[in-house]
Amino acid sequence: RNINGAGVNVGVVDTGINNQFEYAPRLLAGYDFVLKKAINANTDSDFNGHGSHVSGIIGAGVNNCIISKTNNCSKDVAGVAPGANLIPIRVLGSNGSGSFADVAAGINWSTFGTTTIQPLNTTIAKPKTDIVNISLGATSDGGTLQQSLTNGVRNGQLFAIAAGNNGGATPISPANYAGTLNNTSNTGAIIAVGAVTCTSNAASSCSIASYSNRAGSITATNTPYWFLVAPGTNILSTYDGSATATATLSGTSMATPVVAGAAALLKQYWNLNGQKIAQILLTTATDIGAPGVDDIYGQGLLNLSAALQPVYVTATGPRILRSTQAGGGTQVTTLSTATTTQSSIAVSSAYKTALSSANLSVAAVDDFGRDYSYNLSSLYTTTNSKNYYLEQMFSSMDKNVATKQIVTEGSKLTFTQIEPKQNYFDDENLGIKNSTNKSNTQLASMSLNTQLSDSQAMTYGINSNTNNFFGFANTPFENAGFIVNKTFDNPYLGFNGSQNFAGFSSKINNEWNIATGVVNSFNPLTKYQSNNDPYQTSTTTLPKQNITSGFLELSKQTDDNKFAVSFGSTMEKAGLLGGSTDPLFGITDKSNTMFVSLKNAKNIGGDTWIAGSYNQGLTLKNGQQDSLVSSSSNLISQSWSLGLIQSNVLSKEDRFGIAFNQPLVVKSGSLNLSVPTGLDYDSGEMQYENRKISIAPTAIERNVEANYYLPTSPVSGLSLTGVYRMNPDNNDSNPSQKVVAVRWQSLF
Structure with a gap:
């Protein structure tokens, strides 16, 4: 006014x-x-x-x-x-x-x-x-x-x-x-x-x-x-x-x-x-x-x-008063002004663009109780930045060299030993960072599959991939080397986080197998929060989001084909579809997503395999007291991938792969918000209005990725990877991203 x-x-x-x-x-x-x-x-x-x-x-x-x-x-x-x-x-x-x-x-x-x-x-x-x-x-x-x-x-x-x-x-x-x-x-x-x-x-x-x-x-x-x-x-x-x-x-x-x-x-x-x-x-x-x-x-x-501008003397930033729906009163969230992006509201790329498009503004107060209109769009963060893909690309290339398997009678140990994670790129200009830090290699991931009998087996994994036992296990797509949102993974098993899992399987007959598994992981959004250094994990202020999944899988495998269908449920604490939020935008205390996943890999001749994967989830209606989000509708989300892998293309044990992928995206659903609009200065109380926003984006991200790996010795190898992203983060206003990387690494 x-x-x-x-x-x-x-x-x-x-x-x-x-x-x-x-x-x-x-x-x-x-x-x-x-x-x-x-x-x-x-x-x-x-x-x-x-x-x-x-x-x-x-x-x-x-x-x-x-x-x-x-x-x-x-x-x-x-x-x-x-x-x-x-x-x-x-x-x-x-x-x-x-x-x-x-x-x-x-x-x-x-x-x-x-x-x-x-x-x-x-x-x-x-x-x-x-x-x-x-x-x-x-x-x-x-x-x-x-x-x-x-x-x-x-x-x-x-x-x-x-x-x-x-x-x-x-x-x-x-x-x-x-x-x-x-x-x-x-x-x-x-x-x-x-x-x-x-x-x-x-x-x-x-x-x-x-x-x-x-x-x-x-x-x-x-x-x-x-x-x-x-x-x-x-x-x-x-x-x-x-x-x-x-x-x-x-x-x-x-x-x-x-x-x-x-x-x-x-x-x-x-x-x-x-x-x-x-x-x-x-x-x-x-x-x-x-x-x-x-x-x-x-x-x-x-x-x-x-x-006339907000004044912060004792607090660190704007304070947003949230209605306490149970019992009346208000809760306060203080946003940080320490970085150019204020505080971070870490949300899944499955719905980030839709939230940003809603142009949600709330009334925030300063240290003197004055209300200002504060737009939240700049606070939404995801891991799907250009630097994130560069990091994931090099990490995947490193694992091509560093991932080893030890197979003995009745067991298979898969592990990765790499140097502690380094920041390859500067966030401001993507310039190479030279590091003189020398560290001993350390165990980055491990999974152990053990045959209990002719018909039964179990698995245990730390910071690893469930495809070593479930899904595309025992096919070339088990460790395909694709990096775009871990293309052939089930996105609901930890939402692309580091997976700690245990599982058990039993044969029904020579071809059919039934398995069950439990997966626990931390959301990677809690690790990529800092605007100045998005890969630094020590200064994050976001809560670590514990994600637990349980599922049942039915699969059939022959020498040249594998089919698997799984049904399960993923429980997230303080988040939604991988978004780890602070209390301001707490989607729910616990959200439950039920999902189905279909996977099929087939040998089409020689050393060439093709595969497809489709995943769909239903997130049940939920809400959070003391949050801007009062409730949500049931959400439907999905992802899919198609790919081809061929081995021994130019040299023995080399590998070429190409994949087409749609990352996880919300197809339908909405959030019901209780939005603070301003103070009533006669009563001194914050006023609220109800607002409903769709979190289904109008554009869908599609990715194409190709990679080639050539082992040059038992302990070294050359990796080439290219990624093309269309509508990054499901936003058609974002320019397409093209990334090409070459990596040679040797272990000593």
């Missing part, structure tokens, strides 16, 4: 206000403490000009044509809060002087709307004015204003008070109360304002005005901590005398309404009390002069742009 101070009442404790300008309809009823009478709305009460000048700086309308009276009003007077209401509180006569008793009465009236001084600690529902501008002062008020200011602050008002024009080291009264009352329960609602002279719009061009009083010694007084500076030299504004009267004046009186106008903008948009408004303005000030709070500029130069 438009931020112009509309609806905010700003009291101007001064000489009165000229009613002949465009802000006349916003000139509310006030009180004249010099003549002891009420001032009606839209009535001229200024016979000096000072109060009108201050009022114009606060709230003169945009393009009011005071000077030019033409359509080109760009150089005319415009206030900081051109929609604010102005309330004349006249305490100075036509000669610009008055008594502190009248000032105290005026401040009291600004709070309670009465000329009778109220007892200390008196509270009301809403003060007469929200912001009070006091552009006046003297050496001392003798304590006259203390009670009135205390009441005003305790009732939620903000006071912007001029520091004075003596060129002194400290503010005069009443601005000096910023350093005394602000140390009591009134902390932070009185701002002393000094003036700077600026030669341009840059903060670096501003310096303390010669006439302005300074903030004071930080070792002798607390005033510098409640002291701001603002432009106060040669300020053009409205004046007294006519509808076109203007004047160019200088002084802390001119700097103070700049702060008051800024406060009005914050008050309008977020309805904050005076203490919070003051804290925001002081916290976001631009530091000029000596670093930190100093004797001259205090907290620094008013920075309205920064004050």
